Amino acid sequence: MSEELARLLADLKEAEALAFVEKALEQGSDPLDLLASAKEGMAIVGERFADSDYFIPDLVFSGEILRRIVALLEPHLKKQGESNRLGKVIMGTVKGDIHDIGKDLVVFMLDVSGFEVTDLGIDVPVQRFVEAVRETGSKVVGLSGFLTLAFDSMKQTVDAIQEAGLRDDVKIMIGGGQIDERVRRFTGADAYGKDAIEAVALAQRWIGG
Amino acid sequence: MEKKWEEMSAEEKQEAQFQKLLAPKDPEGNDLKFQSREAEAAYKARINRLKDAIQLKRPPDRVPVALFPSMFPYMYAGMTVQEAMYDYEKCVAGYKKFVLDFEPDFPMGAAGPGPGRFYEILDYKLYSWPGHGVAPEHSYQCNEGEYMKAEEYDLLLSDPSFYFRNFYLPRVFGKLAPWNMLPPLTGILEMYGVAFNFIPFGLPPVQDAYKALFEAGAEALKWAMAVGGVDVELATLGFPNIFGGFSKAPFDVLGDTLRGTRGIMIDMYRQPDKLLKALEALTPIMIGLGLGAAQQTGKPFIFMPLHKGADGFLSDAQYKEFYWPTFKQVMLGLIEGGCIPLPAAEGGYNTRLKYLNELPKGKTLWMFDQTDMAAAKETVGDTICLLGNVPSSLLKLGTPDDIRDCVKKLIDTAGKGGGYVMGNGAFFDEAKPENVKAMVAFTREYGVYK
Ligand code: B12
Numbered sequence: 001m002s003e004e005l006a007r008l009l010a011d012l013k014e015a016e017a018l019a020f021v022e023k024a025l026e027q028g029s030d031p032l033d034l035l036a037s038a039k040e041g042m043a044i045v046g047e048r049f050a051d052s053d054y055f056i057p058d059l060v061f062s063g064e065i066l067r068r069i070v071a072l073l074e075p076h077l078k079k080q081g082e083s084n085r086l087g088k089v090i091m092g093t094v095k096g097d098i099h100d101i102g103k104d105l106v107v108f109m110l111d112v113s114g115f116e117v118t119d120l121g122i123d124v125p126v127q128r129f130v131e132a133v134r135e136t137g138s139k140v141v142g143l144s145g146f147l148t149l150a151f152d153s154m155k156q157t158v159d160a161i162q163e164a165g166l167r168d169d170v171k172i173m174i175g176g177g178q179i180d181e182r183v184r185r186f187t188g189a190d191a192y193g194k195d196a197i198e199a200v201a202l203a204q205r206w207i208g209g
Numbered sequence: 210m211e212k213k214w215e216e217m218s219a220e221e222k223q224e225a226q227f228q229k230l231l232a233p234k235d236p237e238g239n240d241l242k243f244q245s246r247e248a249e250a251a252y253k254a255r256i257n258r259l260k261d262a263i264q265l266k267r268p269p270d271r272v273p274v275a276l277f278p279s280m281f282p283y284m285y286a287g288m289t290v291q292e293a294m295y296d297y298e299k300c301v302a303g304y305k306k307f308v309l310d311f312e313p314d315f316p317m318g319a320a321g322p323g324p325g326r327f328y329e330i331l332d333y334k335l336y337s338w339p340g341h342g343v344a345p346e347h348s349y350q351c352n353e354g355e356y357m358k359a360e361e362y363d364l365l366l367s368d369p370s371f372y373f374r375n376f377y378l379p380r381v382f383g384k385l386a387p388w389n390m391l392p393p394l395t396g397i398l399e400m401y402g403v404a405f406n407f408i409p410f411g412l413p414p415v416q417d418a419y420k421a422l423f424e425a426g427a428e429a430l431k432w433a434m435a436v437g438g439v440d441v442e443l444a445t446l447g448f449p450n451i452f453g454g455f456s457k458a459p460f461d462v463l464g465d466t467l468r469g470t471r472g473i474m475i476d477m478y479r480q481p482d483k484l485l486k487a488l489e490a491l492t493p494i495m496i497g498l499g500l501g502a503a504q505q506t507g508k509p510f511i512f513m514p515l516h517k518g519a520d521g522f523l524s525d526a527q528y529k530e531f532y533w534p535t536f537k538q539v540m541l542g543l544i545e546g547g548c549i550p551l552p553a554a555e556g557g558y559n560t561r562l563k564y565l566n567e568l569p570k571g572k573t574l575w576m577f578d579q580t581d582m583a584a585a586k587e588t589v590g591d592t593i594c595l596l597g598n599v600p601s602s603l604l605k606l607g608t609p610d611d612i613r614d615c616v617k618k619l620i621d622t623a624g625k626g627g628g629y630v631m632g633n634g635a636f637f638d639e640a641k642p643e644n645v646k647a648m649v650a651f652t653r654e655y656g657v658y659k
Binding site for chain 1: 337342343344347348350352353470471474475477478479521522523524527556600601602603605606607635637638639640
């Protein structure tokens with residue numbers, strides 16, 4: 001593990017972080033080690049976001065630096081299964097709504113926090129969520145939505161999971177622009193989270209980590 | 210003798226604008242004929258009520274109440290969003306029903322749904338709308354993207370209009386793609402060689418683009434006649450549409466539809482100097498946009514939806530460096546020109562309130578979505594007029610009693626001593642009609658200043 005790389009990434013030093021990775025690879029460092037350091041850096045980014053030292057631009061930019069680091073490492077990494085993930089989470093923007101910025105941030109934060117995320121995308125039909133619960137055996141479902149129409153779509157999604165007999169197997173969290181506690185009660189979801197950090201906290205509470 | 214416009218102070222210009230609103234004209238330029246004395250009195254009372262609320266000199270007779278919905282009027286009237294977008298008469302009739310049934314002091318006009326066929330003619334790619342990627346009953350939605358590329362700042366800076374015509378517009382309107390072949394107008398200088406500049410206009414794809422443009426223009430005009438007509442009719446019934454135009458904070462201009470959310474945030478790190486230069490270049494353009502619209506419509510209120518400066522989107526330092534300076538300049542420029550900026554602070558604006566005290570007193574009207582209104586009153590209540598804050602979730606899921614509690618609390622805090630307009634916080638699509646009614650009725654009853 002390289003504390004240096006984790007620190008460079010956490011401080012959003014793009015050029016230095018990339019130069020560090022290139023040099024380390026030349027000198028024969030273990031790419032898996034470098035990847036672990038990068039993840040460590042992302043975890044620090046997440047903490048700073050939770051502490052309100054970092055804001056959305058900082059998250060977005062850290063994701064961009066990580067993307068470039070992974071691109072450098074990829075040719076050197078032998079394909080191997082993702083190790084020790086904390087648990088599975090399904091995320092998607094509900095039917096009728098095509099907004100993805102908020103959902104993508106939640107997916108990103110869950111991912112860097114160690115969860116295995118199945119991202120169903122946007123405008124996700126109710127039944128697609130039900131199928132995904134069956135296919136993946138995930139214990140947590142996150143519904144994102146921006147518009148008032150999403151209130152109904154969220155409720156329909158929760159109802160469909162119930163009708164499929166899967167409601168007791170999963171915890172459902174909702175979030176996005178106009179969502180609040182009142183909407184949670186209306187939809188029958190288990191919890192509402194106001195930002196990506198709360199999404200991570202909920203997932204941790206429900207499936208550990 | 211009356212002072213010339215250019216010689217007036219911002220204060221005098223604002224007053225003149227209100228006087229103009231109080232003496233409305235019909236489209237032919239004659240004095241507007243009200244349908245009854247009561248309608249005329251109601252119209253004038255509404256303008257004066259708003260004027261008092263905004264100027265912060267004395268409380269109005271009662272708290273004014275505004276309804277600024279998104280697609281609610283059309284859904285309430287029983288049509289799909291698709292119908293409202295394609296059948297202009299139906300759209301306008303639905304909007305009229307909404308105004309007459311709910312009687313807001315300030316309706317927002319029927320322009321929301323927009324002309325569906327117009328978007329089709331030009332193959333608009335920036336949005337999906339009913340029948341084009343969205344179900345008939347749902348509102349149109351933006352397709353987030355980098356419609357301006359990271360390496361195009363110099364192009365934008367050297368000639369914004371050329372950049373828009375040759376790069377941005379060809380990307381967001383499929384039919385205008387051939388515009389990327391057009392020459393810069395600033396190359397048309399002298400007789401020798403002048404004709405070379407016009408060759409692109411002879412090319413079939415460019416000619417097709419112009420044909421589509423003429424058709425789109427005709428469609429836009431047809432739609433505008435319908436939408437403008439109902440505004441005049443409602444004014445004769447006592448309901449003024451105060452909206453004069455639209456502008457944006459320069460950061461949102463780039464961050465919403467040019468570079469996009471991701472793009473602009475990465476630019477803050479990779480090319481902050483270029484970003485700052487572009488924000489400055491957009492500032493006079495955004496002032497001109499508002500002033501020009503106000504001149505055309507004869508109404509001073511310039512609506513400014515605020516996006517990427519909300520709580521959480523930027524740190525305080527980032528807001529102070531990238532968002533606030535040029536946003537403030539745009540507002541000051543509009544105020545200088547006699548306009549009244551009407552920023553809609555979407556999301557939360559709690560951490561930004563302190564900046565608003567840098568604005569001149571009594572010159573702006575701020576719509577708040579999820580901001581703490583008691584704190585806003587406390588921090589900036591002596592500088593700006595507050596509007597809004599009734600939550601979307603309450604309008605859709607609450608009861609009339611919940612609404613009355615909310616309205617009462619808002620009037621007791623934000624409304625204390627004037628300087629407040631009751632209103633919804635977010636532009637809502639769905640709501641229980643009885644809740645919207647309760648909001649207006651209870652404000653009228655409880656919001657009277659003694
Ligand atoms: C930016 C923006 C736009 C841009 C979008 C494109 C772009 N390039 O950015 C533009 C200008 C095009 C736009 C257009 C419109 N908009 Co708009 N827009 C916004 C705005 C300001 C921010 C949205 C955003 O980017 N959020 C960023 C992400 C990060 O936030 P988020 O999605 O909420 O996600 C966070 C949390 O909520 C949470 N979260 C999200 N999902 C989940 C899931 C779980 C499980 C959990 C736990 C947490 C969680 O974590 C995320 C990160 O912390 C909001 C107001 C606001 N501040 O919310 C209005 C808003 C969404 N827009 C609105 C409207 C009305 C419109 C228009 C219809 C306006 C019009 N008449 O033209 C159009 C079309 C609809 C559309 N949005 O496409 C309304 C919607 C109200 C409604 N009807 O429900 C809003 C709420 C504004 C308002 N106050 O009225 N908009």
